Amino acid sequence: MTGPGLDDVFSDDITLPAADGYPLAATLFLPRGAKRHAILINSATAVPRRLYRGFAGYLAKRGCAVLTYDYRGTGDSRQQSLTGTHRPKSLVGFKASMSDWAAQDITAAVAWMRERYKTLPFAYVGHSFGGQALGLLPNNSKIERALLIAAQAGYWKLMTAPERYRVYALLNFVGRPLTRILGYMPGKAGLGMDLPKDAFLQWARWVMSPRYLFDDSGLDTLQNFPKYRGALRALCMADAPWATRPAVELLCAGFTSITPEIITVTPAEAGAARIGHMGFFRPEHRDTLWRGAAEWLEAEK
Template sequence: MLGQAQGIRRIPTAMGAALDDVFIDQISFPAADGYALTGTLFLPRGAKRHAVVINSATAVPRKIYRGFASYLAHRGCAVLTYDYRGIGDSRLPAMVGYNRPKSLVGFKASMSDWAALDVTAAVSWMRERYHALPLAYIGHSFGGQALGLIANNSEISRAALVASQAATWRLMTSPEKYRVYAFMNFVGVPLAHALGYAPGWAGIGEDLPKGVFLQWTEWVSSPRYLFDSKLPALENFAKFKGELRALCFSDDPWATRPAVELLASGFTAIKPEVLMVKPSDVGAKEIGHFGFFRPEHRDTLWRGVAEWIQGE
């Protein structure tokens, strides 16, 4: 089904059967520095017409995107989901010969590492493996931010950003923005320093490497989020010249329209399309920051994004 391409190793799994009439395989591939990342490849039973890489939000494991990835594969896409280093299955030892920590204490990683080493590698792996297919990029929250930071974003023909924003606390809704600022700076940062990592039980989702959480807090606390940093990788925003559509949802307290537009403004070589969606537009009571990926949106939000990335 997959073959044995260089740099990839299969992980034994019971998921080799079909889901939504697609093939599914658990894989491992190397990040740019050789660190082993775990992913899932979803393949259509028929002809492949597009390649898609789905890039996760902060502290969110790839399993959240399983339904949407399967849907895209059913429509003829080869789809990769994967976990960033320190998250999900890219944290625990899964295969002999790969050095993955059981504990995040002392684990070195940052959000900029996720982009430069992990997202970059995922895009390269899909581009090399499916070089004859148009390559699309789905970015959820941080996954959309990473699009502007990777040096190989010129390989992507279309990017759909879902609730992706320049996540400064100032552009969140009240009172959520005050809760986020207080939690990150006065609870999360002390915990990260004391424990050596940011614990998921504090309310952030998955455990996070200390460096990831501290850089995230620094960006959230800055007026223009990551654009206020001195990252050399910021120059990569201007390299993206594909089509870009950014979805924001009226009931999302974090990725508000101003925050989404601020992120979109960084892509200076193009004119990104920003679409605001109300839950009532798709017959839903709520969507929020994560709701796009619920199966109930299969025939509305999922279909709209799928048709757009496939040029239909």
């Protein structure tokens, strides 16, 4: 593995089978020494797993077995179907919703890590949607600690202005019409990565609902939120326009069996000019945000 400070970490690109057998592209990071913890990193919407490579390697260097992966229809997991045939460059006709990502992909990743490293303490890192999905997982009780990073119930009115108006326009005046016409949401329209039609439209419905995914009457997996009883820390970046403090609090309120710890982090506290929605994973935060997160993930109950 190459990269600043990551020369002494093993990494292996593997294929992780989802709950329904769909092949997910994944990368396993391992320390050269003894493994003391197992950690699963779960991506934000429209964010490929490579964003988390530096943080995953940092955790592995500290003695953690770490897995990153791409949800179906995103990143490297959009290349092959169940039969192994290559899909076209576009996602036209590709069936995958955000609830599918949770039920099929993330659930399987949790099970894979728990089975492979059954003797190690197991922690979950969820960035944005990856954090939201924690409450939807039928097997979230197998997770001992969960760190949510800029994870929120993303109702558009809880976003900061003017970003909330940009998102409203993107979803309603660009995204929805374009997705229905093309059969998928092209990343060039404003999200950066192509998204399957059902995933984008479900997300758009949630963003337009005052309680976000909690208003989705058809989302049966909401019943899994109270099943999570492990430690939970949610990091709220003060300058993140989407995951504002009220939005983070709304998501955390769904975990009714525990009392989540919500911490607001300012750029000044991290010695940075800005952090934003994605900035936590920049290598410049190795000795500040990364170290604090790692120490919490590795802590005893």
